[in-house]
Amino acid sequence: MSAILSVEHVGVRFGGLVAIADLHFDVQAGEIVSLIGPNGAGKTTAFNMMTGFLKPSQGDVRFRGTSLKGLPPHAITRLGLARTFQRTSVFPDDTVFDNVMIGLHQMGAAAGRAPVLDALLGRAGAGERKLRARAAALLDWVGLAGRAQEKAGALAYGEQRLVGVALALATEPAMLLLDEPVSGMNASETRVFVRLIRQIRERGVTILLVEHDMPMVMEVSDRIVVLNYGRLIAEGPPDRIRSDPAVIEAYLGQGSAARQAAAAAQEAVHA
Incomplete structure (x- = not known):
């Protein structure tokens, strides 16, 4: 596989506020990758930067080897990088x-x-x-x-989101960015959407998604990239991310991370 999207040491600042600091990761052609993190971690900021709605303060994003620096959203879409949004707009x-x-x-x-x-x-x-x-x-x-x-x-809220997916697919993208695609969906609708994501990938479309539904993320992702306070703190397959102490701490706090580590150590002793 080769990288279809490369985020190269990107930073985004709003005045004195650092929203993203030195973000770097690749997405390989044909992958399903999830970008996760607690609220305020910088996930949607990263999406907006990748798709031309925000300009990075430093670094670059390359799609199929082409720098996206300075390109407006419609030009990025024409290159084959499409996205959906958190809110429906039917x-x-x-x-x-x-x-x-x-x-x-x-x-x-x-x-x-x-x-x-x-x-x-x-x-x-x-x-x-x-x-x-x-x-x-x-x-x-x-x-x-x-x-x-x-x-x-x-339509139900979840179905309205599917209209947005249809419009993104209408651009015939090589890569699709999904921003909280199952937000507002019930368990049954989420299962249907997971099947849709896999079908989209089977048709040759690479997928990067931001999502808070962790069971869904763990089920559908080949790899997961984790942000906290705008910084990359972990990257890898779901099994590794699920047990990563830095990820547990970011989501649940230091006390929970310590308990998780203690429990793992206790299991190792009795193994």
């Missing part, structure tokens, strides 16, 4: 299908294809039919084909 009074169509038209206009007005007036002909087929395929992929003609605002 048009509630339009159907689910029309929400995806609106997104596809906007992408086409940004890329210099058929003007949005021509498309909406039905003057795009074959191009419009192709977009409609693409929208239907995307909704089928994320499991919303049966809800296509319902108003987006009537």
Whole structure:
């Protein structure tokens, strides 16, 4: 495998506040990697920096060997790096299908294809039919084909997040960044989303996700990168991260870390 995304000793500062300090890790092509940490650790700041919504104060991010420094979000998306957001942003009074169509038209206009007005007036002909087929395929992929003609605002919160995933997939990314994708989902919806993540990876899309649902993270991730106060404190496969004292301390506090270490030592004595 080769690195598709390289975060190279990046720092992000807001005035005198250091949000991220010397963050460095790679994501290999074909991996599912999770970026985790306690609230305020810098996870969403890192996502915003990788996708052009924030500029790093130092360091660089490289995607497929290309520096992303100074590139706006739409240019980064065109390179094949797409993302979702923590909050849903559907048009509630339009159907689910029309929400995806609106997104596809906007992408086409940004890329210099058929003007949005021509498309909406039905003057795009074959191009419009192709977009409609693409929208239907995307909704089928994320499991919303049966809800296509319902108003987006009537969907459950978790289903609205799936509309955002469909729009991100519409850009045909090589890599997808998912920001708290199962937030607001129940256990059943989370299981369905885990299957979707794996299906996306099977279609050749590399995935980096930020998530607070630790059982889900441990189940789906090939590797986990852990931040605390903007600094990298651990990196490795789920089994290693689960028992890492620095990670336990970051999430649960020094007392819990000490108890965990004592319990591990006691088990070793009696083994």
